[in-house]
Amino acid sequence: xxxxxxxxxxxxxxxxxxxxxxxxxxxxxxxxxxxxxxxxxxxxxxxxxxxxxxxxxxxxxxxxxxxxxxxxxxxxxxxxxxxxxxxxxxxxxxxxxxxxxxxxxxxxxxxxxxxxxxxxxxxxxxxxxxxxxxxxxxxxxxxxxxxxxxxxxxxxxxxxxxxxxxxxxxxxxxxxxxxxxxxxxxxxxxxxxxxxxxxxxxxxxxxxxxxxxxxxxxxxxxxxxxxxxxxxxxxxxxxxxxxxxxxxxxxxxxxxxxxxxxxxxxxxxxxxxxxxxxxxxxxxxxxxxxxxxxxxxxxxxxxxxxxxxxxxxxxxxxxxxxxxxxxxxxxxxxxxxxxxxxxxxxxxxxxxxxxxxxxxxxxxxxxxxxxxxxxxxxxxxxxxxxxxxxxxxxxxxxxxxxxxxxxxxxxxxxxxxxxxxxxxxxxxxxxxxxxxxxxxxxxxxxxxxxxxxxxxxxxxxxxxxxxxxxxxxxxxxxxxxxxxxxxxxxxxxxxxxxxxxxxxxxxxxxxxxxxxxxxxxxxxxxxxxxxxxxxxxxxxxxxxxxxxxxxxxxxxxxxxxxxxxxxxxxxxxxxxxxxxxxxxxxxxxxxxxxxxxxxxxxxx
Amino acid sequence: xxxxxxxxxxxxxxxxxxxxxxxxxxxxxxxxxxxxxxxxxxxxxxxxxxxxxxxxxxxxxxxxxxxxxxxxxxxxxxxxxxxxxxxxxxxxxxxxxxxxxxxxxxxxxxxxxxxxxxxxxxxxxxxxxxxxxxxxxxxxxxxxxxxxxxxxxxxxxxxxxxxxxxxxxxxxxxxxxxxxxxxxxxxxxxxxxxxxxxxxxxxxxxxxxxxxxxxxxxxxxxxxxxxxxxxxxxxxxxxxxxxxxxxxxxxxxxxxxxxxxxxxxxxxxxxxxxxx
Numbered sequence: 001x002x003x004x005x006x007x008x009x010x011x012x013x014x015x016x017x018x019x020x021x022x023x024x025x026x027x028x029x030x031x032x033x034x035x036x037x038x039x040x041x042x043x044x045x046x047x048x049x050x051x052x053x054x055x056x057x058x059x060x061x062x063x064x065x066x067x068x069x070x071x072x073x074x075x076x077x078x079x080x081x082x083x084x085x086x087x088x089x090x091x092x093x094x095x096x097x098x099x100x101x102x103x104x105x106x107x108x109x110x111x112x113x114x115x116x117x118x119x120x121x122x123x124x125x126x127x128x129x130x131x132x133x134x135x136x137x138x139x140x141x142x143x144x145x146x147x148x149x150x151x152x153x154x155x156x157x158x159x160x161x162x163x164x165x166x167x168x169x170x171x172x173x174x175x176x177x178x179x180x181x182x183x184x185x186x187x188x189x190x191x192x193x194x195x196x197x198x199x200x201x202x203x204x205x206x207x208x209x210x211x212x213x214x215x216x217x218x219x220x221x222x223x224x225x226x227x228x229x230x231x232x233x234x235x236x237x238x239x240x241x242x243x244x245x246x247x248x249x250x251x252x253x254x255x256x257x258x259x260x261x262x263x264x265x266x267x268x269x270x271x272x273x274x275x276x277x278x279x280x281x282x283x284x285x286x287x288x289x290x291x292x293x294x295x296x297x298x299x300x301x302x303x304x305x306x307x308x309x310x311x312x313x314x315x316x317x318x319x320x321x322x323x324x325x326x327x328x329x330x331x332x333x334x335x336x337x338x339x340x341x342x343x344x345x346x347x348x349x350x351x352x353x354x355x356x357x358x359x360x361x362x363x364x365x366x367x368x369x370x371x372x373x374x375x376x377x378x379x380x381x382x383x384x385x386x387x388x389x390x391x392x393x394x395x396x397x398x399x400x401x402x403x404x405x406x407x408x409x410x411x412x413x414x415x416x417x418x419x420x421x422x423x424x425x426x427x428x429x430x431x432x433x434x435x436x437x438x439x440x441x442x443x444x445x446x447x448x449x450x451x452x453x454x455x456x457x458x459x460x461x462x463x464x465x466x467x468x469x470x471x472x473x474x475x476x477x478x479x480x481x482x483x484x485x486x487x488x489x490x491x492x493x494x495x496x497x498x499x500x501x502x503x504x505x506x507x508x509x510x511x512x513x514x515x516x517x518x519x520x521x522x523x524x525x526x527x528x529x530x531x532x533x534x535x536x537x538x539x540x541x542x543x544x545x546x547x548x549x550x551x552x553x554x555x556x557x558x559x560x561x562x563x564x565x566x567x568x569x570x571x572x573x574x575x576x577x578x579x580x581x582x583x584x585x586x587x588x589x590x591x592x593x594x595x596x597x598x599x600x601x602x603x604x
Numbered sequence: 605x606x607x608x609x610x611x612x613x614x615x616x617x618x619x620x621x622x623x624x625x626x627x628x629x630x631x632x633x634x635x636x637x638x639x640x641x642x643x644x645x646x647x648x649x650x651x652x653x654x655x656x657x658x659x660x661x662x663x664x665x666x667x668x669x670x671x672x673x674x675x676x677x678x679x680x681x682x683x684x685x686x687x688x689x690x691x692x693x694x695x696x697x698x699x700x701x702x703x704x705x706x707x708x709x710x711x712x713x714x715x716x717x718x719x720x721x722x723x724x725x726x727x728x729x730x731x732x733x734x735x736x737x738x739x740x741x742x743x744x745x746x747x748x749x750x751x752x753x754x755x756x757x758x759x760x761x762x763x764x765x766x767x768x769x770x771x772x773x774x775x776x777x778x779x780x781x782x783x784x785x786x787x788x789x790x791x792x793x794x795x796x797x798x799x800x801x802x803x804x805x806x807x808x809x810x811x812x813x814x815x816x817x818x819x820x821x822x823x824x825x826x827x828x829x830x831x832x833x834x835x836x837x838x839x840x841x842x843x844x845x846x847x848x849x850x851x852x853x854x855x856x857x858x859x860x861x862x863x864x865x866x867x868x869x870x871x872x873x874x875x876x877x878x879x880x
Contacts, residue, residue: 142776171782174839178836213626213627215624215625215629216623216624221615249831250831251828251831251846252833253833355875355879356879357846357879357880500706505658509626509628510626510628511683512628522656524658547879551705551707551871553874553875554875554878554879
């Protein structure tokens with residue numbers, strides 16, 4: 001590294017002391033030293049000669065005053081050939097006078113600075129000791145910084161306690177949390193294993209290994225922490241099946257998401273809280289008709305509003321459709337897991353229209369237009385539902401429909417349960433990569449309505465529709481699937497692409513070792529969604545910001561058109577009431593006219 | 605980021621982004637980047653990142669000379685083994701390439717029609733006798749250049765400018781402290797500064813011209829386009845750009861380790877103002 005040695009110029013060279021690696025304080029310190037060493041040209045004589053033993057340092061004064069020496073300061077040999085100042089010349093031949101001069105010089109060097117209490121002698125000794133101990137390369141280029149460090153080190157001892165405190169706690173806290181994950185809890189044992197001997201805890205490291213073959217995933221450390229955090233979740237909640245869903249990035253913090261299925265019979269107690277949380281925003285939200293109720297109670301009745309908000313589409317029951325799984329999130333492995341509320345169709349519909357980053361705090365409001373009915377926890381849940389519905393895929397044949405299902409019961413395309421196929425024969429990796437029809441969706445897609453199973457909102461009851469009606473009124477499904485209501489287990493080849501980009505990209509994890517390659521799918525609609533399949537194993541995962549891909553810019557919904565005013569007509573046009581004088585005048589003229597008429601009649 | 609420290613750096617930077625390199629690619633890079641350094645006589649080789657196309661991925665490396673601020677040579681590879689040099693493109697071509705939308709295809713010889721970008725330009729070029737197409741290679745280098753200029757960042761103090769104008773790594777850089785590392789003003793864009801002179805006198809007074817010769821991140825538009833996250837309680841500070849999603853910068857406070865890497869589709873996030 002090139003660094004020109006800074007010069008201890010005389011005071012006239014102050015501004016030039018801004019050489020690299022120095023800040024202004026250093027510069028002023030070196031100026032102080034320069035001054036201390038004697039700014040007077042005549043005083044320079046003694047120290048210079050006495051300090052000759054320190055090498056060519058002092059010669060710089062002379063050279064720069066001359067300005068045009070044959071040697072540049074950075075060249076070797078500089079200073080050795082200055083006339084009269086080589087180390088071998090001795091301007092003070094007399095030994096006694098020389099001793100005195102040396103003592104004077106040393107005494108001068110030992111004088112303490114009035115501002116900092118250091119003296120140059122000790123400082124130079126410390127600096128040289130440090131240099132000789134560490135022996136860095138090209139030391140002359142960084143001598144000033146070493147000198148600064150030595151000085152700094154002297155001060156640091158006193159301010160140690162003050163400075164270190166604030167920086168440490170976050171690291172320590174996080175380390176504490178991580179450590180708590182590694183502690184074995186007391187209720188260890190077989191309670192995690194159910195009858196089949198399986199544990200609900202997923203083998204996160206195995207999944208991590210397969211995804212890593214494709215270059216997807218987090219660091220191993222983080223995976224292991226997540227693994228342990230999942231274990232903690234399972235021991236805390238009655239969980240039947242659990243899966244690491246993925247990680248969503250946020251502005252301040254990230255979310256780690258686990259997808260779980262509760263054990264049978266665990267009731268949801270949160271339905272009450274749900275409806276209270278949802279705020280009443282906008283006319284098309286979940287607004288209850290508060291206006292009408294209030295106005296009935298008043299005595300004077302202003303005109304009743306005839307507005308009826310569109311009927312609220314009920315959310316799907318827990319355990320079915322978009323609410324099939326429960327999701328737990330935490331910001332970091334080690335922090336507490338928070339359960340996300342079930343998702344409502346209105347939230348999904350609104351989530352499709354907005355595009356916001358997650359902040360990382362679940363209670364943050366989502367400020368958007370159209371106003372999102374919920375806070376960040378609801379938005380997160382809605383995005384998770386959309387991503388799951390759009391990108392959770394499995395190799396064909398892994399799941400199959402149960403035979404005893406009734407076609408008519410839930411309406412066309414409404415089969416939203418499937419079970420594992422015991423006779424699953426995995427296809428080879430080459431086949432999986434070559435054609436997208438070897439993969440199928442195993443999570444039902446979400447219709448435009450916001451539910452997986454269509455419901456007619458004009459019906460007051462919550463019964464399911466019959467098969468025929470559903471076919472008539474089947475709304476356009478959401479953009480992910482084909483036109484006809486997308487049935488479960490649709491192959492991916494039916495997924496529409498965006499412009500000229502197919503919806504999925506399939507690749508083997510490695511071209512060099514095809515025997516052990518893993519088939520990897522990347523979603524182009526939801527960047528960050530990946531799936532792998534290798535033999536009997538497959539899995540899905542999501543790492544990303546939580547947004548759908550759109551090559552066009554996001555255009556927010558336009559505000560509603562301005563409402564029409566009541567038409568202006570004469571019956572509501574205001575007119576000034578006549579004043580008393582005008583009325584009297586009017587009466588007077590009327591009287592006059594009548595009197596005139598009587599007169600004329602009399603005269604006839 | 606530095607090729608030599610790549611494996612460790614990937615562990616730090618990959619957390620959260622999700623995208624990373626498979627073991628096969630990592631191993632290949634270790635070997636091929638060293639060979640690149642030898643063949644092209646670079647002083648330093650940085651692995652810049654990957655651009656995911658629809659059908660394939662481009663792996664990008666940068667070679668630097670002694671002056672780190674000089675224009676860099678960029679190379680791309682489809683498999684991390686064979687590298688090809690990318691030739692810088694003319695400014696007009698670069699501007700047109702910036703207006704292209706959509707994913708990269710993953711095929712370097714793919715050609716985009718100008719008509720998609722601007723019909724008038726296409727006609728004008730047809731008259732000149734030049735084919736109105738943009739090759740994917742050109743688009744690639746224009747995008748890389750754009751990303752570097754917009755969001756390539758380094759910590760303050762990591763580079764020094766010599767009086768002769770060349771820029772070198774600062775051997776005395778000990779790392780930012782944790783409090784400094786959380787502030788956006790401690791990071792600089794590693795590109796030609798554009799608004800250095802607009803600072804107030806007060807700010808200029810505290811400057812060290814050897815290290816403060818670049819634009820800091822504080823005044824980026826729109827504000828909030830960077831997320832700063834201390835991970836593991838402050839063991840690593842990770843900055844992610846929201847304008848070019850996929851660019852991750854990491855720094856371990858109080859050490860010399862830092863670097864940035866891009867794993868993404870090569871598309872700017874134009875919806876950023878709506879999303880914040």
